[in-house]
Amino acid sequence: xxxxxxxxxxxxxxxxxQMVALGGNPGWVEGDPKTFSSAYxxxxxxxxxxxHETQPSLxxxxxxxGDSPTTHxxxxxxxxxxxxxxxxxxxRDGITHGPHQVDLYFPTPAAQNPKAAKLFAANRLxxxxxxxxxxxxxxxxLDLIALVNGLPVATxxxxxxxxNQTVEDAVKQYKTDRDPREPIFAFGRCMAHFxxxxxxxxxxxxxxxxxxxxxxxxxxxNGGAGNPVNPQGVMTDYLWKRVLEARxxxxxxxxxxxxxxxxxxxxxxxxxxxxxxxxxxxxxxxKLLADVEAHGAGTRYLIQxxxxxxxxxxxxxxxxxxxxxxxxxxxxFDSVIVVTDRVILDDQIRDTIKGFTQVxxxxxxxxxxKDLRDAIEAGKKIIITTVQKFPYIVRDLAxxxxxxxxxxxxxxxxxxxxxxVSAALAQALSKDGLDDGVEDVEDALNRLMESKKMLPNASYxxxxxxxxxxxxxxxxxxxxxxGIVKHRPFHSYTMRQAIEEKFILDVLANFIxxxxxxxxxxxxxxxxxxxxNRASKKLRSYVEGQKHAIxxxxxxxxxxxxxxxxxxxxxxxxxxxxxxxxxxxxAIDYFEAVNAYLAxxxxxxxxxxxxxDFTDVSGNKITEAxxxxxxxxxxxxxxxxxxxRILICADKFQTGYDEPLLHTMYVDKPLSGVKAVQTLSxxxxxHPQKHDCAVLDFANDTDTIQLSFQDYYETTVLAAExxxxxxxxxxxxxxxxxxxxxxxxxxxxxxxxxxxPINELHPLLDTAVAEYVEAMxxxxxxxFKGSAKAFVRTYGFLSAxxxxxxxxxxxxxxxxxxxxxxxxxxxxxxLSAGVLESIDLDSFRVEKRTAMKIALADGNAEIDPVxxxxxxxxxxxxxxxxxxxxxxxxxxxxxxxxQDEERIRQRVTEEVPARVAEDPTYKTAMGNNDKANAKVAxxxxxxxxxxxxxxxxxxxxxxxxxxxxxxxxxxxxxxxATYRSAA
Numbered sequence: 001x002x003x004x005x006x007x008x009x010x011x012x013x014x015x016x017x018q019m020v021a022l023g024g025n026p027g028w029v030e031g032d033p034k035t036f037s038s039a040y041x042x043x044x045x046x047x048x049x050x051x052h053e054t055q056p057s058l059x060x061x062x063x064x065x066g067d068s069p070t071t072h073x074x075x076x077x078x079x080x081x082x083x084x085x086x087x088x089x090x091x092r093d094g095i096t097h098g099p100h101q102v103d104l105y106f107p108t109p110a111a112q113n114p115k116a117a118k119l120f121a122a123n124r125l126x127x128x129x130x131x132x133x134x135x136x137x138x139x140x141x142l143d144l145i146a147l148v149n150g151l152p153v154a155t156x157x158x159x160x161x162x163x164n165q166t167v168e169d170a171v172k173q174y175k176t177d178r179d180p181r182e183p184i185f186a187f188g189r190c191m192a193h194f195x196x197x198x199x200x201x202x203x204x205x206x207x208x209x210x211x212x213x214x215x216x217x218x219x220x221x222n223g224g225a226g227n228p229v230n231p232q233g234v235m236t237d238y239l240w241k242r243v244l245e246a247r248x249x250x251x252x253x254x255x256x257x258x259x260x261x262x263x264x265x266x267x268x269x270x271x272x273x274x275x276x277x278x279x280x281x282x283x284x285x286x287k288l289l290a291d292v293e294a295h296g297a298g299t300r301y302l303i304q305x306x307x308x309x310x311x312x313x314x315x316x317x318x319x320x321x322x323x324x325x326x327x328x329x330x331x332x333f334d335s336v337i338v339v340t341d342r343v344i345l346d347d348q349i350r351d352t353i354k355g356f357t358q359v360x361x362x363x364x365x366x367x368x369x370k371d372l373r374d375a376i377e378a379g380k381k382i383i384i385t386t387v388q389k390f391p392y393i394v395r396d397l398a399x400x401x402x403x404x405x406x407x408x409x410x411x412x413x414x415x416x417x418x419x420x421v422s423a424a425l426a427q428a429l430s431k432d433g434l435d436d437g438v439e440d441v442e443d444a445l446n447r448l449m450e451s452k453k454m455l456p457n458a459s460y461x462x463x464x465x466x467x468x469x470x471x472x473x474x475x476x477x478x479x480x481x482x483g484i485v486k487h488r489p490f491h492s493y494t495m496r497q498a499i500e501e502k503f504i505l506d507v508l509a510n511f512i513x514x515x516x517x518x519x520x521x522x523x524x525x526x527x528x529x530x531x532x533n534r535a536s537k538k539l540r541s542y543v544e545g546q547k548h549a550i551x552x553x554x555x556x557x558x559x560x561x562x563x564x565x566x567x568x569x570x571x572x573x574x575x576x577x578x579x580x581x582x583x584x585x586x587a588i589d590y591f592e593a594v595n596a597y598l599a600x601x602x603x604x605x606x607x608x609x610x611x612x613d614f615t616d617v618s619g620n621k622i623t624e625a626x627x628x629x630x631x632x633x634x635x636x637x638x639x640x641x642x643x644x645r646i647l648i649c650a651d652k653f654q655t656g657y658d659e660p661l662l663h664t665m666y667v668d669k670p671l672s673g674v675k676a677v678q679t680l681s682x683x684x685x686x687h688p689q690k691h692d693c694a695v696l697d698f699a700n701d702t703d704t705i706q707l708s709f710q711d712y713y714e715t716t717v718l719a720a721e722x723x724x725x726x727x728x729x730x731x732x733x734x735x736x737x738x739x740x741x742x743x744x745x746x747x748x749x750x751x752x753x754x755x756x757p758i759n760e761l762h763p764l765l766d767t768a769v770a771e772y773v774e775a776m777x778x779x780x781x782x783x784f785k786g787s788a789k790a791f792v793r794t795y796g797f798l799s800a801x802x803x804x805x806x807x808x809x810x811x812x813x814x815x816x817x818x819x820x821x822x823x824x825x826x827x828x829x830x831l832s833a834g835v836l837e838s839i840d841l842d843s844f845r846v847e848k849r850t851a852m853k854i855a856l857a858d859g860n861a862e863i864d865p866v867x868x869x870x871x872x873x874x875x876x877x878x879x880x881x882x883x884x885x886x887x888x889x890x891x892x893x894x895x896x897x898x899q900d901e902e903r904i905r906q907r908v909t910e911e912v913p914a915r916v917a918e919d920p921t922y923k924t925a926m927g928n929n930d931k932a933n934a935k936v937a938x939x940x941x942x943x944x945x946x947x948x949x950x951x952x953x954x955x956x957x958x959x960x961x962x963x964x965x966x967x968x969x970x971x972x973x974x975x976x977a978t979y980r981s982a983a
Contacts, residue, residue: 011158011198012129012143015240018233024246025121031128031147038135040075041082041183046124047104047150054103054122061100078102079183086188086259086274087151104149108250111329124149125246133184140177145184146244152190153253154244159197167202170195171214180207191257192276198234199227205257205274213688216501217279220493223714223858225500243282255321256282278503280305280493281314287491288318289325292459296327297405300460302475304489304716306497307465307681308504308658315409315463322407322461323362323381333459334404335376338384340411376404406458412465412656465495465681465712466674469865470797472718486862487718494714496858504684507665508709508854510694513702514556515847515905516549544668545586547593553698554593556846557666560696561646562603565664572689575663576639579648580679582669582699584611587650590668591627594646605645610635610652654679660687668698676700676708696848703910706854711861719862724798727809730791734812737776737784740768745815752814761818769822785823788816794866904956907949908970909977915948916941917978926980938975 019028035045048064063070074097081095091105106123109116126147134140144156157173159165174193178185185193185207192203194217201217219238221228227235242248256277263270277285284303291299305311319336326332364380366372375383462475467489476487498504543549557579565575579594581587591609598606610632613623624632639647640661647653647662655678662683671679683693697705735742748764772781795813799805916922919941925934950957959966 011160011196011234014234015144015156015158016127016129018237019127019240019244022241022245026123026125026246028125028127028244028246031126031145033128033131033141036128036131036133036145038133038183040079041133041152041189042075042078043126043128043147043150044075045150046126046147050104050122050124050149051102054106054119058100058102062097062102073097074102082151082189083186087153088188088191088253088257089259091148091151091153091253104151105253107254108247111326120250123246123250125249126150134179134182142184146249148249148253152184153249154190154192154194155184156194156196159195161198165197167195167197167200170197171202171212174204174207174214175210175212178207180209180212187272188259188274191252191274194239196236196239198236201236201239201279203276205276211688215278216503218501219279219283220497223494223860224496243279251286252277252282256317275313277313277317278310280491280497281310281317284314284491284493285318285321288461289321291490292322292325292332292407293327296332297407297459298456300475301462301490302467302472302477302487303461303463304467304492304494305463305465306493306495306504307678308684308686309465309493309498311411311463311465312658315411318461319382319407319409320362322409332405333407335380336382336407336409338382338409338411340384340386404457406455408458408460410460410462412463466677467712467716468674469718469722469863472716472863473721473865474797474801476718478721484719485721487721489715492715495709496713496856502686504686505690505693506853507680507683507693507695508705508856510692510851511702511705511854512694512696512851513849514553514696514698515849516544516553516698516845545589547589550586550589551593551597552846553668554590555597556848557696558594558597558601558603558646560666560848561664562601564694566603566605566645570663570690570692571661571687574661574689575645576659576661577646577664577666578653578662578682579607579646579666580654580669580671581648581650584614584650586668587611587648588627590648594648605643607646607648608635608639608644609648611650612652654682657682658685660685660690662693663690664694664696666696666698667700670699671708672700672704673708674712676705677712680705680709694851698846701910702852702854706856709854710856711863713856713861714858715860717860717862718865720865722794722798722865724802727791727795727798727806730787730794731809731812733787734784734791734816737780739771739776739784740815740819744768745811748815748818749811752818765819765822768819769824772823781823785820785825788820788823792816792820797866904953907953907956908973912942912945912949912970913974913977915945916974919944922978931979934979935975938978939971942971942974 016030020030022028031043031046035043037044048059051058051062051064059065062074064074077097078090078095082090085093092107094101094103094105096102106116106119109120124147128145128147130141130143131145132138132141133145142155143158145152146154146156157170159167159170174195178193180186183189187206192205193207195202195204195214202214203217204212204214206212216225217239218225219227227238229235230237243252256275258275259272260275261270261272284305288301288303291301303314305314315338319338322333322336324331362380363382363384364371364375364378366375366383366385372383372385460475462471464471467476472487472489477490478485478487480486495504499506557577561577565577569575579587579590581590587609588611591607594607609627610624613621613632615621624635628635628638630638635647635653636657636659638644639659654675659682662685665680665683667679680695683695744764744767748761751760751764772784776784792813795809799810799813916938919937922934922937922941925937928934946957946960960970961967
């Protein structure tokens with residue numbers, strides 16, 4: 001028996017056979033490569049047959065059955081329009097030629113429209129093997145071309161692992177052996193060019209020789225890159241069986257693929273980019289639309305897509321198609337409202353949708369309540385607003401709008417879905433709303449509670465890369481595991497998959513910790529006692545804020561940028577860097593230090609500083625423009641232009657900033673959790689010439705960064721729902737304190753709902769404030785205020801999602817919402833006061849450590865529900881002599897003389913605490929919440945760890961055994977680093 005061929009040609013045969021076998025009306029047929037005209041880049045017999053069937057009157061007018069000058073004029077006109085508009089626009093809109101409108105494609109029919117269905121079925125789909133596409137090099141051919149009505153829409157280069165060739169070889173073939181000047185490879189001529197093997201798919205919407213950028217088009221596999229094993233056939237057959245199936249392809253032509261044209265407002269330069277969806281984008285939009293079609297309005301969806309994964313286009317495609325989706329034969333939504341904290345998204349959505357329809361009749365930005373009301377009444381289908389303005393522009397919507405259904409798309413849901421935004425949104429768009437003329441307090445409370453709940457007349461589509469617990473519980477899909485209700489995203493495209501696919505860069509792959517070493521000395525003869533914890537923080541802030549320290553770090557940053565980023569011409573010589581600072585003043589200090597050093601060293605670039613405007617102590621308004629010489633609104637554009645290369649930030653640009661030219665980040669700000677992921681992820685954006693990125697961190701340890709990213713490396717799951725009884729427990733604790741009585745709450749709420757003047761409200765609060773100040777000690781004040789804050793925060797969240805209402809909770813929430821801001825924070829005596837006046841900086845140095853890759857573990861992460869505790873309490877005082885504090889501080893930052901300082905520091909600050917923390921006896925002691933016993937267990941555990949190190953670290957063990965001061969410092973340092981109360 002002859003063995004089955006497993007070469008490249010066999011994959012061609014398989015694809016063609018399976019596409020033809022899909023059937024359908026229309027369905028794919030195999031084309032004849034001989035009928036393809038390389039001169040006009042089309043299959044003329046197929047185009048002729050399509051027009052013959054659908055527009056027979058044009059056959060004679062265009063002389064399509066002949067070979068006359070009339071024929072060639074039309075074909076030249078067609079080729080020119082495709083070159084100018086792109087094949088997708090020409091398929092959707094047709095072309096004009098003289099007095100004739102020539103339709104080149106008929107779209108998917110609306111339900112029960114026989115004429116449209118007949119025209120759609122007349123579309124001709126061909127898949128043709130070994131097409132000789134070149135007029136100048138007749139021997140060159142493409143493995144496959146997909147054509148719609150004779151016009152090519154996609155090309156394919158195929159490879160096979162069994163012949164030791166992969167998708168990378170197909171990509172290389174496109175880059176090096178396919179001349180982008182050939183008509184079929186020209187910009188916009190095809191929707192996409194696919195590199196395919198039996199394991200993977202990649203595509204490029206635009207060929208540019210060796211600069212071509214191929215993107216992954218895989219499904220993903222167990223949270224990572226690639227495709228799952230396909231028991232029914234080739235792992236990549238989803239491409240031709242599902243994505244290129246006739247109706248799926250029609251959907252892509254009609255709603256996804258496009259050429260987006262933009263104009264630079266400053267220079268007037270026009271640019272065009274070809275857009276084609278990646279697999280995860282196509283998948284999420286289609287699954288969301290299918291769910292809406294099945295269930296209608298009133299459902300919540302959470303989409304966890306990695307930063308840099310193309311959420312803007314996903315949102316644009318979703319918004320456009322939500323305007324037309326139907327449920328039970330009726331349009332599901334009257335309007336789609338996009339809420340974002342990125343103003344730039346407005347333009348991105350407009351530009352993307354412009355290719356599908358007349359944007360003026362579809363999209364409007366709302367900057368005021370009048371804008372929003374006018375847009376809805378005018379029938380605008382997509383309305384975009386920013387999260388900052390949303391609560392204000394919707395509060396006075398007319399009642400008539402509440403009879404409509406809305407789709408609400410929330411961009412970066414972790415930051416957008418605060419309690420006030422949720423409440424304002426709900427009250428504005430709910431069917432019932434808050435009306436004037438309420439009869440009594442009970443009626444008003446009931447209406448207020450209902451207006452806060454997630455709207456039954458709206459569906460929510462929340463996009464984020466880093467969902468918090470509130471976000472997961474509000475928008476996530478609920479499911480049961482062992483009797484526990486958990487929540488997970490409706491759809492996810494993980495950070496792990498995006499990194500493995502090389503769609504985004506791994507920002508932790510080149511992480512360089514930078515250590516700073518200080519020595520402080522006493523400047524007084526006395527040796528007073530201070531609170532060691534507070535004093536240490538003040539000392540750290542003091543040192544970090546010294547001009548000398550900032551200058552040294554600025555020099556390290558600039559020298560690194562010049563030698564490792566600028567000189568090697570990273571990103572083709574276009575690389576930029578960002579310096580992340582903790583305060584506006586620190587950003588300004590860095591700006592001055594960096595620019596001064598750049599000038600001194602005659603470096604050919606400059607820095608820009610970014611911060612929010614503020615007023616100084618003298619009442620003068622301070623703006624970015626005063627330092628940069630141009631408005632703050634121009635920063636994003638200016639940093640792309642020379643000579644500007646370094647962007648220095650204080651909070652601004654650390655989230656939602658999409659700049660592929662950012663290569664290196666210098667971090668001098670404590671970061672953790674979502675903030676760490678958001679900030680460092682500014683570097684992960686891909687660029688055809690960007691192959692790596694780097695982080696130099698002056699302020700954070702690697703463990704903190706690792707833990708921050710781990711929660712969002714794959715799909716994030718909420719471990720359990722928030723227990724509503726937390727509100728009962730908190731309310732009981734609050735009322736037990738007797739700061740106010742029930743009648744105070746009732747009277748305040750009654751007056752508040754009746755719009756009583758403030759002079760009638762304040763006394764009801766001031767009485768409670770006086771009781772809080774006079775009758776409570778500091779610990780009681782801390783506990784009360786923490787519980788009050790926790791109640792307001794937790795109720796604000798739960799009130800939107802619980803299926804029932806509670807009048808008592810609502811009343812208490814209203815009352816506490818006004819009371820908490822009036823409660824003074826317990827001050828206590830600052831036992832670190834004066835420490836800065838007693839010291840001076842003796843020495844300071846900065847030292848880069850070896851670059852490392854911070855590895856993350858595979859697997860979904862579970863995060864805990866919303867905590868029910870207050871926002872903190874008073875730390876235990878730890879009084880030490882100034883000399884001891886300085887000794888501890890200096891020792892902690894590396895000024896003890898060791899034979900191998902680097903190694904010892906790593907042992908003492910990382911390895912020893914980590915090993916001590918794993919001691920079972922110590923763990924049990926921590927769980928019992930007895931700090932004194934835990935300290936005893938920690939000392940025993942530390943002794944065992946140090947004994948284990950005696951052979952490898954003789955000097956370290958000797959210091960521990962013989963030096964009482966060092967032993968005490970080490971015990972205290974390890975205990976502070978490892979002790980965790982179970983409370």
